[in-house]
Amino acid sequence: MSPFKLIATAAAALLLTGAAAFAQAPEKKDVKLGVGGKALLYYLPLTIAERKGFFKEQGLDVEISDFAGGAKSLQGLIGGSLDVVTGAYEHTIRMQAKGQDIRAVLELGRFPGIVVGVAKAKADSYKSPKDLKGMKIGVTAPGSSTNMLVNFLLAKEGLTPQDASFIGVGSAQSAVAAIKNGQLDAISHLEPVISMLERSGDIKVVVDTRTEEGTKALFGGSNPAAVLYVKKDFIDKYPNTVQAVTNGLYKALQWIQKASPEEIAATVPEEYLLGDKSLYELAVKNSKPTYSQTGLISESGMKSTYDMLKQFDPELKESKVNLADTFDPRFAKKAAEVVK
Structure with missing residues (x-):
């Protein structure tokens, strides 16, 4: 191949790479995220993604609003003051039953930890x-x-x-x-x-x-816990943004798997330690098994949660929720491919 063709080929490759990177850039860089009780280890992946700069790596500026509980952050999403939420998976089932198309895109916790x-x-x-x-x-x-x-x-x-x-x-x-x-x-x-x-x-x-x-x-089986969830219309309008948030949290999950309780305690804000670092490290050790290893919610886990809610919630006893609408696995699967 001539030098001119080599240069042309290299230039074309660079253009394609640049185009691919541009296509993957988040459509919305400023993201408002809600959480209920950020300092709790239930939401440790969120704090790690924030503190380690994993959202920044994805081209995002994530503004985190911390509420007293998950029900409050859900209200913020429904009301339009939030773009995405880290909260309990069960909220997606409840909202689907009410005709609100809310979908999880990444599992953070595979056991409730409650x-x-x-x-x-x-x-x-x-x-x-x-x-x-x-x-x-x-x-x-x-x-x-x-x-x-x-x-x-x-x-x-x-x-x-x-x-x-x-x-x-x-x-x-x-x-x-x-x-x-x-x-x-x-x-x-x-x-x-x-x-x-x-x-x-x-x-x-x-x-x-x-x-x-x-x-x-x-x-009687698995029961997914914390997830990243979002409105379906936000997914449709900002798919790259949803992917970027997912990537940041997925990287945090991978980091947590390899990190020691001491490393985790050294990463979170000082006030999370409640004045007792060794106690916090013990709590981390007790919590480590709860975190998702794949980011994917199993079908049995979805069913287990739905069956649980039907037991005590009159509004859900006769509901017909399509559980496939409560979790979109595309983003977790993509994160597993691209996050290193």
């Missing part, structure tokens, strides 16, 4: 979930996944959500204080709150979905 603990003052009298009847139970926020799990627990015993009182306690310090001050009889919460209350002896753990065994014991 723990139900009974306050030490009530621990001796607790024998089964039936004993939750009449209790004041702390949750991150009413309507959030921590609330839904207890609703399911009550339904398995023939009880309803109205048989207990649910109190939103937010995350971290406020949740710990609510138990220590005797404001609650029980709590349904996440790490690092649970490890702190366990170590101090303030609660007796009665349900634990931080492990595969505990998740199967409660649900």
